[in-house]
Amino acid sequence: xxxxxxxxxxxxxxxxxxxxxxxxxxxxxxxxxxxxxxxxxxxxxxxxxxxxxxxxxxxxxxxxxxxxxxxxxxxxxxxxxxxxxxxxxxxxxxxxxxxxxxxxxxxxxxxxxxxxxxxxxxxxxxxxxxxxxxxxxxxxxxxxxxxxxxxxxxxxxxxxxxxxxxxxxx
Numbered sequence: 001x002x003x004x005x006x007x008x009x010x011x012x013x014x015x016x017x018x019x020x021x022x023x024x025x026x027x028x029x030x031x032x033x034x035x036x037x038x039x040x041x042x043x044x045x046x047x048x049x050x051x052x053x054x055x056x057x058x059x060x061x062x063x064x065x066x067x068x069x070x071x072x073x074x075x076x077x078x079x080x081x082x083x084x085x086x087x088x089x090x091x092x093x094x095x096x097x098x099x100x101x102x103x104x105x106x107x108x109x110x111x112x113x114x115x116x117x118x119x120x121x122x123x124x125x126x127x128x129x130x131x132x133x134x135x136x137x138x139x140x141x142x143x144x145x146x147x148x149x150x151x152x153x154x155x156x157x158x159x160x161x162x163x164x165x166x167x168x169x170x
Contacts, residue, residue, distance in 0.1 A: 006110055013114035015151035016069040021144055025111055026071060029144070032107035033075075038096035044081035045097035046136055047104075048074040058129050059141065063121035067151075069143030074126065075101045076136030094139065101140040114147035 001009075030047055038044065050059050050072035059072045066072070075097055082093025101117065108115045123138040 001110065006106060010106065010109040011153035011157050012116035013147045013151045014065075014067050014116055014154075015148040016067045016114055016143055016145035017148045017151075018068060018070060019146045021071040021113060021146070025113065026073075026144065028111065029073070029104055029107045033100045033104045036096075036100040036103040038099060039083035039092040042081055042083050042093075042096065043100075044079070044083075044093040045075060045077045045100045047100070048076070048130070048133060050074060058126070059121075062123075062125045062129075063118060063141060065116075065118045065120055065141075065143070067116065067143045067145075068148065069115075069145040071144040073104060073142040073144060074133070074138055075104065075140040075142075076133060076138040078136060094137070097137075097139055101142075104140075104142055108142070108144055112146075113144055114151060115142045115144050118143065 026049060030049070033045075033047055034043070050056055056070060056072060059074075060066050077093040077097035079091050079093045082091045082096060084091045105115060105117060118141040119139070121138075121141045126138060127134045127136075
């Protein structure tokens, strides 16, 4: 599938079936995220695969937006590991983590799976539960699975601003 088709086909799936996701597919998703371009190739992000039953239970405590999934990936970053632009001291760790998270989202779709980028989760609770996460800024939680039969795009999916609103030629 061409990238533009993939980008237009992908949608935020909020109903995931209980069918388990094979670990090999999750490994492929992670591999794609690791290949994401980052500023000066610093890769200041970490992916937390919430794999154990206890970890999955803790994710469900941290958000009501698990959408029936049984596989979860959480993405965080460390600002001190990111590249900083010299002109204005802008740190790009958050951008880099977002690029990796977008790669995760697109690879999930490309593999015939479904997800949505969940930002509404209790990051402090996850950090308190998992000392490994404590120093990371957690930006995304991805419930991963197969779309349920009624897991369809929202009515707003195709709403887009016009090119004129989004692009300014200088």
